[in-house]
Amino acid sequence: MLQIVQTALELGFQYALVAMALFLSYRVLDIADLTTDGSFVLGAAVSVTLTAAGHPILAIPAAMAAGACAGFVTAFLQTRLGVPSILAGIITNTGLYTVNLMTMGWKSNASLLRVSTVFTLLRDAGIGGAWYELLLSAAVTGMAGVLLWLFLGTRLGLSIRATGNNRDMVRSSSVNPAFTVTVGLCFANALTGLSGAVVGQYQKTVDTNMGTGIVVIGLACLIIGETVLGRGGMGRGILAVMAGSVIYRFIYAAVLNTKIVPIECLKLVTAMVVALAIAAPTIRAGAVFQKRRLAAGRKGGR
């Protein structure tokens, strides 16, 4: 039981970075960034490849830089070349499939055998006891969260927030929205790359398909977190995605162990939850309309 809780917490914190990235792109910038699936695998591929070569620590910033590059491509397509934002993400994502294969030496998966990872380095240093994996995952995510929170309070951070709010106003503040979108997407994908990097070293394996649907799972975490903690400032938003991600992993663990829903169906369930949550305002408005229409009908209306 403790093992299950521990694993859920570990995965929760590791994948919280993806949810944090989506908080930045989807909530703050108001862009649905579909680069996420590809940049997650890219981060993992870079991380595992460099770890296999004996550089587990260097692997982390390298994976973040790779993620940022992917974000830059998506941003460049949409801000400079006029590609619609959703399509820009899909295009980059498709291209990344090949880049990811290339990163892994033209194989569809790679594994780490008897090499040190950031996790084993911590264990060998005797830090964290039996909880060293959770300690590291929570520390990385916590630090990323604090840095993101601090960043969003800076002048550049404010301009990025305003870009998702009112681009006209950003322009009239002498800031180019193309620039703020680019910085925002680079940061978001660096976070996704970081998530892939940590997950890759944790699982000691990377597979080209490990990112499939991660953007929807990230959104699910975002929505779960906002439902639990509510929406508010930036700090609350960042805490909410962490909480949402941990809760999602607990739900995942519960499903996996109790088999209420076959585990193969979890992605379908997740997709349905996300679709319903995002559609909720429209559904609510539609229900109100129907109710009024029916009430009017009784009084001899249409």
Add this chain to the structure above:
Amino acid sequence: MLRIENISKTFNPGTVNEKTALSGLSLHLAPGDFAAVIGSNGAGKSTLLNAIAGSFIVDSGSITLDGRDITFTPDHKRSVVIGRLFQDPLRGTAPSMTIEENLALAYLRSKEEKTHPFSRIRKRDKEFFAEKLKLLGMGLEDRMRQPVGLLSGGQRQALTLLMATLVTPKLLLLDEHTAALDPGTAEKVLELTQTIVAEHHITCLMVTHNMKQALELGSRTLMMADGNIVLDISGQERSGMTVDGLLRRFKAGTGRDLDNDRMLLSD
């Protein structure tokens, strides 16, 4: 200050929707000029302001501001020296950000405050913002940490005015900025506009649909039709002009009656 030479702009050229919005328009504004622009629907008033602000690049002609040719300068760079207010009070502010954060963004235009992108809002900035907010007389200085989305349209427009002039612009563009407000609030915002413009000697170009306002406010009245300026009066000629006189001059100049659906509604 502002020197517009022979600018033209045609939208959707070569299609059935082709529309010449500006045709060979020239305009000079001296430093401190406050010009009010009136004209019929589709005369090109907003297009002129958009051309100056850089929302699009003109097809021909040139725009010079304070001796600098800005004809091909992108809009976000022009906004360093050009402040702008729209009719829609929601267009000038970011609703989910606080009053303080909105002002901090507007303050990015400041040249003296060499701030690097990772710096944060300082206590000194906040005090400066509060001091400026006090001048609006709306009590906003006590609500600086509230999201702008909670403010009324009038309050948002007043805040936008403050943001546009927080760093004194060389030119202020007002596109019917009080038209969407209730009469009381509109008057208040207009008063604030006059005070701020006079205090900082800002050169100002204001589009209005109110003929009386166009004659009373500022120092010059411009009338537009078919993408050009058909009447430009100031000084003695302007102070002796009446609304009826203005309508007659319009008809004499263009051979048509002035028709603007909003003018009928205004006194």
